Amino acid sequence: MRVAVLDDFQSAFGRLDAARRLDGHEVVTFPDAVTGDALVERLHGFDAVVLLQQRTALPRDVVERLDTVRLVSQTGRNTGHLDLDALAGRGITVCAGGAGSAAATAELTWGLVLSALRHLPAEVSRLREGRWQGSVGTSVAGLTLGVYGLGRIGSRVAAVGRAFDMRVVCWGREGSQARAREAGYDVAPSREAFFAGADVLCVHLPLTQETRGIVTAADLALMKPGALFVNTSRAGLVESGALAAAVAAGRPGRAAVDVFDSEPVLDAADPLLALPGVTATPHLGYVTWDVLESLYGTAVEQVLAFAAGEPVNVVAPTRP
Incomplete structure (x- = not known):
């Protein structure tokens, strides 16, 4: 089989044990992202496409023009970025x-909390530029940590805060x-009271139809000027444009x-990157x-099982 591995930004796939299991198949990795006609x-x-998390979406207008793909092997169980009906209609197994x-x-x-409160990115840059201290940091001891969603990740974040x-x-x-x-x-x-009282507020929720935009501009406006809002989950949890506007207005700062x-x-x-009050990383949470x-x-196990005629973890079976 010819296998495309998309969004391998770090060219990491070939260095994994998983990659060696595809010996005998032709594998091509792509270190950049494309959409639409280019995709x-x-x-x-x-024959097969390996997708890393929700990096590349497969909407209907793309799926209906895929003429050779027979398998989409998705890492993780989230398929909200895939048009499953269109894929099934094309006879493509997911x-x-x-x-x-x-x-x-x-x-x-x-890492983000401490970097933001101790101004680490700016101080690292200053030191490399030949300059010495230029900021005063904030210690987390004694502050109030707000955790929105006490699931697998939120529980770990809360334990460290304690x-x-x-x-x-x-x-x-x-449940939380x-x-x-x-x-x-x-x-x-x-x-x-939750938004108004937190010095550091972390959101740890899955993105669903129910949670999309669950954090509103009104919520953010309640936060202290010195507070830090942290999102390592999904941007869609926050009302569109609300976070950049809130930081620019100074609540949270x-x-x-x-x-x-x-x-x-x-x-x-992205407007957030133009704000000096924002510390940002390029979706490294799972990397x-x-x-x-x-x-x-x-993902490789799914490719090999499909090639053997016994697909596993099927979420969109090929329609007859």
């Missing part, structure tokens, strides 16, 4: 399995609130983000060697 042209001649790492994303969350002697206050659905009380964390008396409305962000083409090995390992 259709890129996939011509390939297999989606595996999961990312809660630990890796929680680690990056704290270890740093922060007061941890949680908000979310009944119940887990918070069981763990000994505070639960905010109201949504308004700072933000740290790993996710954007349109990715990849090239040429700094560690162990997580990539796990994700791609599942």
Whole structure:
């Protein structure tokens, strides 16, 4: 089979054990992202496509022009970026399995929090430019950490906050609130109190139809001028344009983000990147060697199973 591995920005796939399992198949990796006509042209001649998380979308207008692809092997179970009906209609099998790492994303969350509060990007740049200290940082000890969504990732973030002697206050659905009380964390008396009281507020929710835009401009306007809003989940959880406008207005005064409305962000083409109060990374939450090995390992397993005529983790079976 000819296999296309998309969005291999770091050219990492070939260095993984998972890649060696495809010996005997022709594998081509692509270190950049394309859409529309360019994506259709890129996939011509390939039998299988390996997708990394939700990096590349396959909408109907692309799917209906795929003339050789027979398999989409998705890393992770999220298929919201795929037109499953269109894929099934074209006789293309979709297999989606595996999961990312809660630990890796929680680690990056704290990396962003500490980088933002201690002005690390700016201080590193100053030192490389031959200059010495230029800022005064903020210690997290004694601050209030707000955790919106106490699931796999939020629970890890909250535990680190407790270890740093922060007061941890949680908000979310009944399940999150119940887990918070069981763990000994505070639960905010109201949504308004949660946003208004946090010094550092982290959002850890899946992006669904119910959660899209769940953080509104009104929520952000309640935050303290010195507060830090952190999003390592999905940009769509925040009302479109609201975060950039809020930071520009000074409530909250700072933000740290790993996710954007349109990715990849090239040429700094996102309003958040123009704001000095924003610390940002290019969606690195899951980008560690162990997580990539796990994700791609599942994707390769799906390719091999399909080639053997026994597909696994099928979410859009080929229609007769």
